[in-house]
Amino acid sequence: MSAGHVCPHCGSEMDPIRTPIESSWGGEIHHICFNDDCSYFTTSWKALEGQGIEKTGYRCRMDPRGGCGPAPVWSEDALKDLVVKVDTEETSSLAWFSPHDLARDDETPDGVFYTKPRFVDHLDSCALETVEQIYGRLIPANATILDLMAGPDSHLGKVKDPATVVGLGLNKTELEANIILSEQVIHDLNRDPRLPFPDNRFDVVVNTVSVDYLTKPLEVFQEVSRVLKPKGLFIVVFSNRMFPPKAVNIWKASSEKQRVEIVRRFFTLSGRFAIQGYQESTGKPRPKDDKYYGKGIPSDPIYAVWGKSIHKQTNSSN
């Protein structure tokens, strides 16, 4: 249902769509006139045809932040898959990602896939060093930290005197090997996105090379905010390697730049974070200790997005 936006060209009710990831429009939602008889659409279609450009036209697009513009389309149905069919602001945020976007090839319980411990390197040593530097720089001394979706390796070696590091993951053997952890919690976030921790427990939550496996990311981000202290920090670091059957469809279908946008939207659409920063480390030389050294492949790229919790339910000091 549209929020009362009417096309200035034909007077039809416009439909809200999720902003296409590849567009430069900005914002989360735009309104589109899908009336095939709208003069804006029919005129542009014919004009482009006259220039030899077939099956392309423009629909009228309205930005809820103000202003109108063209939305390029290549068929009558183009962009219709992005229509948000909900009627409140909060649920339209949650519906931004379609069920297909967040589905995976392997929908068997994650506990089955992760029964076997995987002592594999997810990143080369140069990329690992970058991740450690990011955490070392952003995390204050004596912090209470949750490592969300933790494995056998810690990337918190440069953090000064952490008070506590709790690791939440799916494999007990992996978590037992992670020597920095003071507490290990086995919990499947895709089965139950609620975090088994009280409100306001942590100063910082980190998530390393794992955000692509979340099938309920907005709920998980909201939960992260709940367990963070007011203004607590959530740092999400990712690269380009993955276990494809377990990664969500939208991640696999997106470029690295689009994935940055996806993670930014997890933060903003959850409604519980203000994004604080972004760092990208790409194109560094492959380290000599790596099996791909000398094969013309750069070091694994690292992207980090971090945000400050702005939740209000349990905190009056925000």
Ligand SMILES: C[S@@+](CC[C@H](N)C(=O)[O-])C[C@H]1O[C@@H](n2cnc3c(N)ncnc32)[C@H](O)[C@@H]1O
């Ligand atoms: C690629 S590994 C990354 C491990 C670790 N964060 C690191 O940087 O080395 C992905 C991790 O996500 C965890 N994981 C995957 N699916 C999960 C789920 N549904 N719930 C909780 N943890 C999950 C697994 O336990 C696994 O250790």
